[in-house]
Structure formats: C-alpha cells, structure tokens
Amino acid sequence: MREKLRFAVLGGGSWGTALVKMLSENLDTVGWYMRNESAIRHIKNEGHNPNYISAVEFDVEKLALSHDINKTIRDSDVLIFAIPSAFLENELKSLTVSLKDKIIFSAIKGIVPESGKIVGEHFHDEYKIPFENIGVITGPCHAEEVALERLSYLTIACADDDKAKKVAKVLESDYIRTKISDDIIGTEYAAMLKNIYAIAAGIAHGLGYGDNFQSVLMSNAIREMKRFIDRVYKMKRNINNSAYLGDLLVTGYSTFSRNRMFGNMIGKGYTVKSAMMEMNMVAEGYYATKSAHLLMEKLKKKSKTPIINAVYSILYKGKNPKKVFAKLTEKLD
Known part of the structure; x- marks a missing residue:
C-alpha cells in the first residue's frame, strides 16, 4: 500500500x-x-x-x-x-x-x-x-x-x-x-436501516404522536435492527454502540434528518411524490424500505420487522398512515 x-x-x-x-x-x-x-x-x-x-x-x-x-x-x-x-x-x-x-x-x-x-x-x-x-x-x-x-x-x-x-x-x-x-456488513446495514426508522419517527410526528410514543418506537426499532442484522450477518456486536444505536437516535430525532422530514410530510398527508418534490433532496430511507422489506420476505422473516412492514405499506402500497400506525402501536411494547 x-x-x-x-x-x-x-x-x-x-x-x-x-x-x-x-x-x-x-x-x-x-x-x-x-x-x-x-x-x-x-x-x-x-x-x-x-x-x-x-x-x-x-x-x-x-x-x-x-x-x-x-x-x-x-x-x-x-x-x-x-x-x-x-x-x-x-x-x-x-x-x-x-x-x-x-x-x-x-x-x-x-x-x-x-x-x-x-x-x-x-x-x-x-x-x-x-x-x-x-x-x-x-x-x-x-x-x-x-x-x-x-x-x-x-x-x-x-x-x-x-x-x-x-x-x-x-x-x-x-x-x-x-x-x-x-463489522463492515453490520454497520452498513445499520446505516441503511436507521433511515427507515427515521421515516417511521417522522410519520408518527406528522400524525400527532408525542415523545412518549417516539421513545417506545425507537426502543423497538433498535431491537428490530438487531434481529435484521443478525439474520443477514451474524457476528459478535454490541447493538448499543454509537454506530448502531447512536446513529439511529440522531437520525430519528434530529431536525437535520431528511428521512424524518420526509416521514413527517407523509404523516401530514403528503403523497410520496409531492414530499420528494418539496424536499428537493433524496431520502435514502425510501429506497431502503423496499429492499429491506423484500429481503425479509425472501428470508421468511417479515413477521420480525413490523416497523419496516408498516413504513413499506404506507410508501409502496398507498396505505393510510393513520390506520397503519394504529395497528403498529398494538405490536410494540
């Protein structure tokens, strides 16, 4: 070298x-x-x-x-x-x-x-x-x-x-x-997944959910992230390290987060197309949602990713965000 x-x-x-x-x-x-x-x-x-x-x-x-x-x-x-x-x-x-x-x-x-x-x-x-x-x-x-x-x-x-x-x-x-x-594979998947969860956090905010629900959403998101990454590439890793949990939190909560902003607009009633046009920036989580959902479907592990499934149904199947999140709240703990 x-x-x-x-x-x-x-x-x-x-x-x-x-x-x-x-x-x-x-x-x-x-x-x-x-x-x-x-x-x-x-x-x-x-x-x-x-x-x-x-x-x-x-x-x-x-x-x-x-x-x-x-x-x-x-x-x-x-x-x-x-x-x-x-x-x-x-x-x-x-x-x-x-x-x-x-x-x-x-x-x-x-x-x-x-x-x-x-x-x-x-x-x-x-x-x-x-x-x-x-x-x-x-x-x-x-x-x-x-x-x-x-x-x-x-x-x-x-x-x-x-x-x-x-x-x-x-x-x-x-x-x-x-x-x-x-952990080259795990950290990169975490960087991809946290954008999906940030969209979920944005949708929740746009729908009027408060900080109490957001904390439950994020705690479930990090566990869902761990299940996803372990299924794709299992190795010894601490999911609470900053590359995983830290990146998830800053993307899920920060006003600088374009993925959260995108989700917030969806929660407020924007269509995917209109939200993208108004932002004039790329929300990476939009594309990641489809790929993550399809991968879990292929691995027959879709039931293990309720947050990803919820975001996918809103962004790609045109489901009503309010109804989807009402059902999602019953799956979180």
Whole structure:
C-alpha cells in the first residue's frame, strides 16, 4: 500500500461537502468529483458549495475539483463515495478506468436499487473489489453539525484494520472523533436501516404522536435492527454502540434528518411524490424500505420487522398512515 495515500470524495451533496471539509483539515490535496460544473466554478471562485452547507469555507488550493469521474478515480488511491445510492450505479456506468486497485469507502447510507444490495456488497459482487479494500464510514454525524464544527463521532469499518486506521486518522480533528470496527456488513446495514426508522419517527410526528410514543418506537426499532442484522450477518456486536444505536437516535430525532422530514410530510398527508418534490433532496430511507422489506420476505422473516412492514405499506402500497400506525402501536411494547 502506498505510504502517502491520495484521497478523493465522490459526490457534491451535503455529506460529500462535509467529508471534504474533514479531509481538508489534515491533507494538502483532496480530490472532489461532482457532476455539477456550475457548482465547481462557484467553489473555485467563492470558496464554498452554493447548494449544500454553504457556510463551509474551503481553501480552494487544497481541492482537486473535477466533473470527470474517471480523472478523479485515476488520480486517487482511496475513494470515498457519497453519491446517493439511487444514483450510484448510473454514475458508475460512465467509468472507463478500473476500480481494481482502489480502496473504496462508502459514506452512502442506503441500498443500490439495481442490485438490492448495500454499497459494500454491490462493489464486491458487481465490481469484484475484495472486501479487504472496502470500508464504511458511519455516524452518528450530521453534515450540518460538521459545518458548525460541533463535536461529532464517526465509526470507520473495514476488514483490514490498517486501512480503517489510515482513513480514521485523516478524518480526525478537534471536532471529529473516530473509532474503528471490523463489522463492515453490520454497520452498513445499520446505516441503511436507521433511515427507515427515521421515516417511521417522522410519520408518527406528522400524525400527532408525542415523545412518549417516539421513545417506545425507537426502543423497538433498535431491537428490530438487531434481529435484521443478525439474520443477514451474524457476528459478535454490541447493538448499543454509537454506530448502531447512536446513529439511529440522531437520525430519528434530529431536525437535520431528511428521512424524518420526509416521514413527517407523509404523516401530514403528503403523497410520496409531492414530499420528494418539496424536499428537493433524496431520502435514502425510501429506497431502503423496499429492499429491506423484500429481503425479509425472501428470508421468511417479515413477521420480525413490523416497523419496516408498516413504513413499506404506507410508501409502496398507498396505505393510510393513520390506520397503519394504529395497528403498529398494538405490536410494540
């Protein structure tokens, strides 16, 4: 492995912008791919992303910006993907360079719709990247709080401890604490599932349920998450660690959570389409809900995931949120 690794972030959204900010604290050069050429010009001229967490000011001399995904990949050793899962495969279709010798870390909290897989599994199965070259970056951490330099925590998961440590080191700063994990599959599924539960929390809020019910919903959600992850990939893990429970809580309760916001709108009577149009952002949990439901159905474990089933019936079967949640309350304890 190269002694001084070259890092790049792929994605120009809020989380991609936050990751570039973190890396810029420690590196002389950070590669940054985004499709939006006008945003690149704005960053070069004004020093901030015009579309996402624009309060972050960059030293543009440190940024190797490009709208050519192949150039960014060719010039980098470690690729941190922060492209929404719904658009990932479409972006990868334009690749002409190989990913074979690259180290890939996913900061994407969702399922790739085309394959129905979490991002790490997608890269492993579809692009033949060995698991030791694949990692995951999870929270609990909101991009907006990174912009404000509020103390935040990240979990860096990889089968190769050395790679996890190298990535953790370049992300650490006075306001970012990191820890490493070898549970690459579990942490990535947790990052996907917590978005579904955040939608559930948002729906409950939109319907008028209070804090008392929300606490019951979240305590049931973490147990449901454990059952789901153990069924998919069983290993020794503490579900109460920040990568699982912590990420669930911040996504379920925070006003910064786009998935909670999306669910809140659904609870208030918006259709899925109208909620998405008004938000003008991707709620990863929408796509994750279908994939999680279908996986549990395939494994004949659907009865073990009542919260996921409830969200699925509302988002994909057009069921009335009020009636669905009335039934869900009888299944929670």
